[in-house]
Amino acid sequence: GQQLNQSPQSMFIQEGEDVSMNCTSSSIFNTWLWYKQDPGEGPVLLIALYKAGELTSNGRLTAQFGITRKDSFLNISASIPSDVGIYFCAGQLRAGANSKLTFGKGITLSVRP
Amino acid sequence: DGGITQSPKYLFRKEGQNVTLSCEQNLNHDAMYWYRQDPGQGLRLIYYSQIVNDFQKGDIAEGYSVSREKKESFPLTVTSAQKNPTAFYLCASSQTPGTGGGWYGYTFGSGTRLTVV
Numbered sequence: 001g002q003q004l005n006q007s008p009q010s011m012f013i014q015e016g017e018d019v020s021m022n023c024t025s026s027s028i029f030n031t032w033l034w035y036k037q038d039p040g041e042g043p044v045l046l047i048a049l050y051k052a053g054e055l056t057s058n059g060r061l062t063a064q065f066g067i068t069r070k071d072s073f074l075n076i077s078a079s080i081p082s083d084v085g086i087y088f089c090a091g092q093l094r095a096g097a098n099s100k101l102t103f104g105k106g107i108t109l110s111v112r113p
Numbered sequence: 114d115g116g117i118t119q120s121p122k123y124l125f126r127k128e129g130q131n132v133t134l135s136c137e138q139n140l141n142h143d144a145m146y147w148y149r150q151d152p153g154q155g156l157r158l159i160y161y162s163q164i165v166n167d168f169q170k171g172d173i174a175e176g177y178s179v180s181r182e183k184k185e186s187f188p189l190t191v192t193s194a195q196k197n198p199t200a201f202y203l204c205a206s207s208q209t210p211g212t213g214g215g216w217y218g219y220t221f222g223s224g225t226r227l228t229v230v
Contacts, residue, residue: 042221
């Protein structure tokens with residue numbers, strides 16, 4: 001089946017630092033999504049990307065839909081303690097009734113004050 | 114406010130017992146999903162339903178059962194056949210994506226943590 005690759009599994013940064021995460025696939029996706037999961041909660045959508053090359057920002061977050069449609073990047077600038085959590089990328093292969101999201105395994109981000 | 118509600122938040126089960134996790138949404142979404150989350154393993158799909166009275170097995174359906182009698186509800190039963198049921202369970206829902214973009218993926222509930230004692 002489809003797989004999305006996220007690595008490393010964990011990242012440790014200092015408060016105030018920027019951090020970049022990427023997500024790669026061997027297959028083309030039509031939509032890329034980035035989610036954040038706080039401890040003990042469900043994932044929440046951060047950014048959605050719909051076109052190859054698209055660059056979208058949401059506050060301190062910036063994400064890009066790769067030109068090849070096989071990858072996406074998420075950047076967090078000036079990290080703060082509440083950025084701690086698990087960041088998942090997800091891709092949608094096609095629209096329509098049989099479409100499902102494929103998720104990466106997530107990256108656990110820790111922020112040292 | 115529209116949303117998706119999972120209950121209970123914490124659930125304890127004795128070995129050999131079946132237990133049902135509740136998931137209700139008032140977003141008028143057609144599709145609903147159940148995922149299992151274990152540390153370091155990401156989200157693994159158990160079952161999904163794209164229309165009332167129909168559902169499909171996901172990647173790890175063994176030991177689980179579901180029903181979809183109403184659009185709003187998609188309960189998950191963890192049966193005694195599930196060998197390692199202790200995990201965090203997430204329910205999600207979504208609209209059927211169209212072809213014009215603007216689809217916002219899944220809306221997740223806040224999860225149920227099941228512990229076998």
